[in-house]
Amino acid sequence: MALKPVTHVLFDMDGLILNTEDLYTVAFQNILSQYGKTYTFDLKLKLMGLQAHETAESIVKELQLPLTPDEFQEESKKQFLKLFPDTKVLPGVRRLIEHLHKHKVPIGLATSASEESYNLKVNKHHKELFSLFPYKTFGSSDPEVKRGKPYPDIFLVAASRFPEHPNPDKCLVLEDAVNGVKAARDAGMQVVMVPDPRVDESLTKNATLVLKSLEDFKPELFGLPPFEN
Template identity: 75%
Template sequence: MVQKQFIRRRFNCYLIINMGAFTAVTHVLFDMDGLILNTEDLYTVAFQNIVSKFGKNYTYDLKISLMGSQMHETADMIIKGLDLPMTRDEFIEASKKEFATLFPDTEVLPGVRRLIEHLHNNNIPIGLATSSSIESYELKTNKQHQQLFSLFPYKTFGSSDPEVKKGKPFPDIFLVAASRFPDKPAPEQCLVFEDAINGVKAARAAGMQVVMVPDAKLDRSYTKEATLVLNSMEEFKPELFGLPPFTN
């Protein structure tokens, strides 16, 4: 008989986990925006500031369709989706100005620091797999998060890395990120943490299990491809995937 465990969720709901449904892993990959840092909210502000100049609305449907994309892909989708009178380069340049103001105020999301430090302290290989550029990453982390991100010995920046040919939902970034580990783990040995639909699709396309921590507003019908869905990283139990359990 398959053993079951019940985890209490918000709003008096419960998540039923089949304990035999997951495969043990040896390596872990983390998305960054909206998963480690609260930057998805800041992206929304930045893009709305840009499109407002043309009387447009950066809608939630448009946002979830492009989350996880590389910056040039994001620019193209917003310009096309809202019929903006801008070139890709103009949109990217306007975005950089917004990011320079907003990104230094990023915050780490609940439960994330504890998990990253726990994996690091238990010698579990961890890597960062973000669609951000190196420049954007430095804006988000330079002010107050350097210590946390120093725990990632391997970092892959989708918008800057020539090996990442296509952004999420294509598997490129996770396959490249896994290849950066010295022991070159197989995809099934890797667990991915994501918040975005496109990120989940990319992880699954790469042959990896994926824990999704979606935006609270996202319709849960969009989360079906994830291996496990949580309201917050605070709910995650490492032992479900054969990782060392928290000690307290």
């Protein structure tokens, strides 16, 4: 795909900035093991990017759990309290966020997580890094975000929070999930995908650019200031 210059950048969080997709897998498997069920990667692929209540509904239905979605969410929260405070920043992320901030490129966070979940993941170790995002959109707790990914709602809402109100084609999204890529494309935005290595290549074709790591990202490809050597 031809790469076009952009002026604004939107970051997903789980699996893109933080290693939380791994932690979600641990949390859900800890619950499912009590019922003799397995949280497979195929199921995870379908759910990445959904809002919290959508995820709970899907897991309960798909695996026929003897729980209501609300009960599954309550069990999940107990797991998250143990796991989320010790999240780690993924390779190449800090450098890119600090670089864009330094060069006054407007950046925003567009995460399907709730604000409560965000605080659990960020407050212990990463407040300083995330303070560089002046605009944050939390899909699971923002009343303006009606539908989770793969619908485009979250990216359209996140872009509207920039004071300049950029056109979607001037926004670049950074994502790890197949659902997130579809959401970004349907919002009319370019999207760089950094997928889990287990994702089949055929599922990455909608992305504008696919990278193994954000360490490989070259801002100048999208008309953004290049990294200094």
